[in-house]
Amino acid sequence: MRYFASCGKGLEYLLVDELVALGCGHATAAVAGANVAGDLAQAQRAVMWSRLASRVLWPVAEFDCPDEQALYAGVAAVDWTAHLPPHAAITVDAHVGGSAITHAQYAAQRVKDAIVDTLRAATGTRPDVDLHAPDVRLSLVIRKGRAVLSIDLSGAPMHRRGWRRKQGEAPLKENLAAAVLLRGRWPAVYAAGGALLDPMCGSGTLLIEGALMVADVAPGLMRHGDEAPTRWPGFDAAAWADLRVDAIRREAEGRAALRRAFVGRDIDRQAIRAARDNAIDAGLVDVIDFDVGDVRSLDPAAMPGRWGDGAERMAGYGASRPARDGGDIAASAPCPDHADVLLSPVQAPPREEAASGAQAGEGADGACPGLVVCNPPYDARLAADPALYRALGDALRRAVPDWSASLLCGDEPLARATGLRARKTYRVFNGAIETVLLVADRIGPAQRAEPVAPVALTPGAEMVANRLRKNLRRLKAWREREGVTCFRAYDADLPEYAAAIDVYATDESPPRTFLHVQEYAAPAEIPEATTRGRRNELLSAAREVFAVPREHVALKTRERGKGGSKYGQFDQRGEFVTVREGEARLRVNLFDYLDTGLFLDHRPLRLRIFEEARDARFLNLFAYTGAATVHAALGGARTTTTVDLSATYLQWCADNLQENGLGGARHRLVQADAIAWLEADTGQYDLVFCDPPTFSNSKRASDFDVQAAHVRLLRAAVARLAPGGVLYFSNNFRRFRLDEAQVAQFAGVEDISAHTIPPDFERNPRIHRCWRLTPRQRP
Template sequence: MSQFFATCPKGLEYLLVDELKSLGADDAHESLSGVHFSGELELGYRACLWSRLASRILLRLAEFDVPDEAALYAGVGELDWSQHMDVEGTLAVDAVGSSETLRNTQYVAQRVKDAVVDQFRERTGQRPAVDQEQPSIRLNIALRRDRALLNLDLSGAPLHQRGWRRGTGIAPLKENLACAMLLRAGWPAIFAAGGGLVDPMCGSATLVIEAALMAGDVAPGLRRDYFGLRGWKQHDAALWKSLRDDAFTRADIGLKKLAPVFFGFDDDPSVLAEAKRNAQSAGVAGFVHLGRQSLTHLKRPHECEQPGLVICNPPYGERMGVDESLLDLYREIGLRLKSEFTGWKASVITSDDALARAIGLRAEKRYKLYNGALECVLLNFDLYATAAIEPREAKPLSPGAEMLRNRLQKNLKHLRKPLAREGITCYRAYDADLPEYAAAIDVFANHLHIQEYAPPASVPEATAQIRLREIVRVAAEVFALPRASIALKTRSRGKGGEKYGRMSERGEFIEVGEGGLRFLVNLNDYLDTGLFLDHRPLRARVRELARGKTFLNLFCYTGTVSVYAADGGASKTTSVDLSATYLDWAGRNFALNGFVGRDHALVQADGLSWLENDPALYDLIYVDPPTFSNSKRADDFDVQRDHVRLLKLCAARLAPGGLILFSNNYRRFKLDETELDGLDIKDISAQTIPLDFARHARIHRCWEIRHAS
C-alpha cells in the first residue's frame, strides 16, 4: 500500500474526496488544499488519468524529522536514488511549507536537489541534470513544522493542463476549477436527464469543452503527452498502458453516444477562433456549437428540448474595476436568464458582492471557490422558482431610512476594495452611524447579523420599533438578501432596564472563512456569534507570533484565536474555558481546519483557578476575559476588580522571553500598572482596530505584557 496526496485549489477538497472515492480510494479524507488517500500504485495512476479536480498526485517516498538543514540533506540522502532515476536522467524539485529553521522554499529545494545529485556523483562520478519543464522525475518536499514529507510527483506537471488547450482568452479559467463549477451546478445529472449547456460568455471555451468531455466519459488526462511517472525507474509501463487503453475504449463509447447540445457564445471574434481551435484539439468540435453573439441576443437554443444549464465566468472587475458598465453586464445576465431560460438551471461565478446582487435573482446555493488566489462565490439559480428581488410593490422609504440606505452604501463603497484585497468576508458594515438608527450590522459571508442598541430614553418605544424594521428592510435591499438570511437581536424592556430578549434555539451553524481558515458561527442562538469581528487583527498577530511557541488561550470562547496559533505553527496550544458548549464549538473549529490530536488541548475550567494550579510555562498567552461573570461553577469575576490578580497569575506562567496579549472590551476599563511592577506593558490598542471598526475605535483595548528585562 502506498500513501498519496492529491493537491487541489482551496474550496475543492470535498469534491475531490468524492471523486477519489469513486476511483477506489475508500480512505480518502480532506486536508487543506488537498486530499490524503492510500492504495496500490494502480490507484495513483488512475487518479493521474481520471481526476478532473486534482492539481497534482504525489506519492510518498519518505518522512523524517528536519530540525535543521543538515537533517534535511541527510534525510534525502538516506534514499537510494538509483532506484528512482538514472544518472543520465533529469530532476526538478518543488518545495512548500517551512519549519522553524528552514523558511526559504527555494533554498530547501536546492538542498534536496544537492542531496540527490551528490549521491550520484559520489557513486558514479556523474550527476543528473536539472530540467524544470519535463524532468525524468519531479520531487516535492513539504515541510510541516519540523517534519519533512518527501514525495514523487506522479503527474509531473499540473493536471489542469489537459493537453487540448491551443489558445486562451484574457482571463482563462483553469480546467479543474471549470469542472468544480460544473459539478457544483449539477451538470452530470442535468445531462443525464437530456439537458444541454449554454455558456453566453465562453471565452476560450473551457467550460463548454470540459462539460463535453465530462458528458462523453473522456478521461481528462487522456490527451496529455507528459506525466512525471513515465520517467520513474519503478514505473509500471504495462499497467499504465492497460489503464490508458481502457480509457480510450470508454472515450470511444462515450463520444459515440454524445448529443450535440453544447453551446458557447462570445462577442470577440479572435477569442472565438481560439475557442474553436481548442474544441478541435479536445476532440469535441463535432458536438460543440461556438458562435459570435452578444449577451443581449442570448436565447434558449431550439436544439435543447429539455431544460439544461446556463453557466458562465463573466468579468469580475479585478482587472477593470467595478463600474456601472460592469454592473449593467450582470443586470443583463439576470434579464436573459429570467426571460429566456425558465425551467433551466443557471450558475455564475464572481468575486464581487455588488456584481452578484446586480443579477437580480436569488441564489438557491452559494459555494466558495478560489480562482487562483482570488476568493469567488459560485451562485446557483433554479429558474423554476427563482424570483426577482425587485418586483413586489413596497411602500417608499421614509426620509430617515433613505439616509440610512445612503450611509450604508457609502460605508460599503469605502470598505469594498480593502476588504476584497485582504479576502475578508466577515466584517462590520454599520455601527449606529446615524443616532436615530441605533444598531450594528455585521456581515458573515452571505448572512447579516443585526444587533439593536438601546435607544435613547427620549425615543418612544413605537418609534424605535419602526426604525428597527426600517434597518432590516434597508439592509435586506442593499445586500440583496432574503429575510431568512438576516439574524436580528432585539432588546426588551423590563425590570433592570434594557436587555436582550430570549435567544433562539435553532442550532443552526454556518461556515465562514477568515485568513484562509474556516470557522463555525451561530447567528441566532447566542448574543455573540462565535467570531469577534473586531479581533481580526489580533488573531492575525497571534498567528505571526506563534511559530514554535507553546500557546495558552484563557477564556478561549470558540477557540478561533487558538486555531490561528495552530495555523501559525505553534508547537502546542492549550485552550481554557468554563463553558462545555463553547469548548465543543472550539473543538469543531479545530477539526474544521485539520488541527487534531494531543498538541491541541481543550480544558474545561475556571481560568483563574486553573492558572493557580497549572505548573506549565507558556511562550505566548492570549487572555481576553469577559467584563463580568457570575457563573455558579466559579467565583464571580469583574475585569476591573480582578485584572491585576489575573495578569500576575499569567505572568507566573510565562516562560522567559514570553509574551502576554491582554485584551478586553470594557469601555471604562483602566489598567492598574502600578500594581503590575516587574512587567513591561505596552498599549497596542490602535494597532489592533480593524478598518471596519475605525469609527468606534474604543471597541476594545489591548496590551503587550512581558517580564521586565
C-alpha cells in the first residue's frame, strides 16, 4: 500500500530518513509530508516511533471530485461497515484546494452526511460525532479535482507526547523540537559524551524531547497509554500490543542509562516552574537542571548542573571529563566538521543525517562538548528583538565557544544577528509561522587548522591549475576595482577539461568561498573512464588553487538538448548562501538546481539598471529570482513589478527583496504568463528588463519559444513603455535572430551586446545577446 505521513513544512527530508530507518520500504518527500510504500505493520510502527510525523494516513478511497455531488457519491460508495465498528464516534479533518470545493468545514460535513446515510441504510444505526476524542478519525484531502479519504492511524496529533501539562505563551511543537535536535545531530553529540543546553528554555520542550530521544522512549508510548490509537477494525491491535511491549522494554533500558546532561535557563520564573512540572510528568526531573537567569549572564561558572557521576559541575568543562567508553574527551576539542556530501546529477545524493535514535553515534568522529538548542522569541506576540539575538550569540561565544548550536530563529536577519557562522540554514514552519533554523558546527571562531601538506597534482591537473592562476591574475585588478566577488574563473579554456568554474564568495565576515562547477557533457566517443579522470583532475586543480574544502564545491553536468540547456531541480535541500553584487545582497542556491539563482554574465546589465532606475516604474519580465528587481529597487525605483510563471522563483525574489530590507506595496510580484499578462496590462513603465528563456513549457501556460514568440513579446512590452521609456531585451539562445524588420515598425533598436559582456566572460562573448529598445514616436 501507499500511505501518507504528514509533517510540518521544512521537515520532509528528515521525515523520509526517519521512516526509512524505521523499516518503511520506500519513502519520498512531498509537500508537508512523505509518500510511503509499505504495509500496515510499518505504518503502525511509524505511529509508535516517529518523532517528526504529524499524522499517518491510511487511504480507503480515492476518486475524482469535481464538485460536492461527486464528493458525496465517492464517500457513499465505500463499505463503511468494514471501517467503522457499531456505535463508533467519528470526526473528519478536511483539507481542500481548487475552485470547486473551497470550504473545508462544508466538505467535512458532506463526508459525514454520506457516511451517516450509508450506515443508516445498511444497519439502521448511525455513528456519533466526537470532535475531541473520536473512535475513528478520518482525513479528507482534495487537490486538483482528486479526493483522497484516509483513516488517521495516529488518532490524535502525533506531536503530542503525553507529558506536556503546561506550556508557555508560544509553545513549540514536539516534532519541530525533534527536528531542531536532529539537525544539530544531538544523538551523536550525546553518544560522544556531550551535554544539551537551552538558555531560553520556556516550558522545557527542547530539553525534554532531547532527553526522551536519547533515552530511546517511543513518542507514541505516553500519548496513547494502554489504548490503541484508533478503533478502526483494520488496525492490527495484536501487532500494536507487541510494539508497545517492545517500547516499554526499550524505555526501561534507556532511562536506566540516561546521563544527567541537560541544562535549562529562562529569565521567566513562571516558565521555569512550568518546565519543571513538565519534566516531572515526563519522568525526567532527575536529569534536567533548570535555573532562572538572563541569557546575557550565561557563564560556565554560574550554570547549574552536575554531569557524569554527579561529581563534576558544568564549570568543569575546562578539564577533561569521563566518556562513555571510559576514555577522556578534552573539553577544548572542536566539534567535528560534519559536512554533507555534495550533490551531483550523475550520482544519487546520500542520505542526510539519520533521524533514528538507532543511528545516534553516526558521524561522531570527534568530541563535541555539547549542543545548544534554543527557540528565541520571534513572532508579534513575543516582540522579536535583534538585540536579544545579538546578546544570545555573544553569550554563547563567551560561555560555550567549543559547542555546536541549533537555533530556531524568526527569520534570516534575526539568525544573522546572532553572529554565528552557520553550516546550514533551513526554512521550517512553527505552525503557520515561517522560521529559519540555524545550525552551527562551532559557536566560537573557527580554530586555525594545522597546515596540510599539498597533494601532488597530476600533469593534467597542474595544467588546469596554472590556467586558473593565470586567469585570476588577469582579472585581479578589475575585480578589486569593481568589487566583484562572484565571477567566472574558467570556461573550458583547455578543451580537454570542458567545464565552467564560477566563484561565489559569501557576504559575511569572514567570507566563505564556494565553487560552482558545470561540466559540459563529453562527446559520446570519449570513454567514461577518460571523462571521469579529467573531471577529477579539474576538481583537484580548482580545490588546490582556491583552497576550498570539498563540501564547498558543487559539481553539475550541463547537457545540451533541443531548445537549449536542460533545466531542473536536483534535490530539495534548501541550502542558500548570501552574496553581494554592487549594492545588492542576493541569495544563491549552489546545489539544488542546475543554475544558482544568479546569472553572472548579466552583472553589467543589472548594474546599468541600478544606475537608470531612479524614480522609474520598473518592470521585470521572466524575472527568475528577481536580481534585477533588487538592483532597480536599490537604485531608487519608484515602483517595481516582477512577473514570472514560477511561484518558486517569485518566492525567491521576495526573499531577495527582504534580504535588502525592501518590501511593501511598491514592489509587486505577479505569477503569470508574461505575454498574456502584458497584453492584458494597462500600466506604463519607464524601465523594462526582459530576459526570456530559450524555450519553456508549463501546465499553467502554452509553450514558449523565444525565436517564434519574440516579435509578439516585444510588441506587447514596448506598448507598455511610457514616453522616453527603455526596454532591455536579452536572451542566451545562440541561434537567435532578431526580426529587425518587424521590430523596427514599433521600436528603435540598438544592439548593445558588446557592452554587456563582462571581462570574466570575454572568452564566451556569445553567452547572451542584448538590445536596447525605445518606442517609435508616432508621426
